[in-house]
Amino acid sequence: MRAGSAGIRAVIIDLDGTMLDTVPDFEAALNGMRHDLGLAPISQAIIKPLVGKGSEKLVRDALLLDWDAARVDAAYTDAMAGYQRHYLAINGDRSTLYDGVLDGLAAMQALGLRLVCVTNKPIAFALPLLAQKGLAPYFEHVFGGDSFAKKKPDAMPMLGACAALDIPPAQVVAIGDSSNDAESARAAGCFVLTVPYGYNHGRPVQEIQSDGIVDSLLDAARRIGAHNATASLTN
Ligand SMILES: O=C(O)COP(=O)(O)O
Numbered sequence: 001m002r003a004g005s006a007g008i009r010a011v012i013i014d015l016d017g018t019m020l021d022t023v024p025d026f027e028a029a030l031n032g033m034r035h036d037l038g039l040a041p042i043s044q045a046i047i048k049p050l051v052g053k054g055s056e057k058l059v060r061d062a063l064l065l066d067w068d069a070a071r072v073d074a075a076y077t078d079a080m081a082g083y084q085r086h087y088l089a090i091n092g093d094r095s096t097l098y099d100g101v102l103d104g105l106a107a108m109q110a111l112g113l114r115l116v117c118v119t120n121k122p123i124a125f126a127l128p129l130l131a132q133k134g135l136a137p138y139f140e141h142v143f144g145g146d147s148f149a150k151k152k153p154d155a156m157p158m159l160g161a162c163a164a165l166d167i168p169p170a171q172v173v174a175i176g177d178s179s180n181d182a183e184s185a186r187a188a189g190c191f192v193l194t195v196p197y198g199y200n201h202g203r204p205v206q207e208i209q210s211d212g213i214v215d216s217l218l219d220a221a222r223r224i225g226a227h228n229a230t231a232s233l234t235n
């Protein structure tokens with residue numbers, strides 16, 4: 001973050017791969033769907049790099065491992081309905097919080113920062129998951145992959161989150177695990193911090209253009225607090 005720039009007033013936080021390791025839930029739901037279609041289970045190692053572009057792409061990619069595009073198109077509607085049913089039946093059962101998430105959210109709140117969750121997960125999956133894991137009370141707004149006409153990496157979800165807060169993007173930091181989050185945030189004019197422990201489509205987090213890599217959300221809270229202390233001295 002640029003020294004001397006305006007203080008940060010809000011933080012937009014990604015869900016999958018940033019707050020929760022949800023790959024075990026994706027494994028259960030995708031394999032439930034695949035079983036119904038007569039397909040063998042796939043491993044977490046195969047699933048992990050597929051996560052991040054929303055349910056539609058994930059379901060398609062999980063079928064394209066075995067079938068050609070025409071067959072996937074023909075089965076898609078039933079496959080998606082099955083995937084959603086399986087996902088909602090196990091949502092959160094196998095997912096775990098990353099270290100520093102709850103402490104980091106509490107620290108951000110103590111700094112007076114306003115918090116929004118922007119995920120590519122469908123909103124019908126995201127809301128019960130955040131509630132189950134004790135994360136919902138921290139967020140003023142939650143936007144899913146189907147909350148806007150376009151998903152991350154488009155700027156639209158980040159711009160929508162800033163508009164909902166009525167805060168200019170230049171006073172907002174987005175934190176995520178993937179190039180999706182960073183591209184969306186940069187296109188909107190927000191700062192970007194990345195975490196190194198998530199999915200990033202199977203690519204090293206160091207390849208992402210960002211304002212820094214943080215170890216955890218708690219580390220991010222410390223960085224933002226230090227930035228704001230400097231900004232208040234220079235403004
Ligand atoms: O594609 C998904 O479902 C997950 O997306 P997220 O990393 O934006 O939370």
Ligand SMILES: [Mg+2]
Nearest residue numbers: 014016017177
């Ligand atoms: Mg993510």
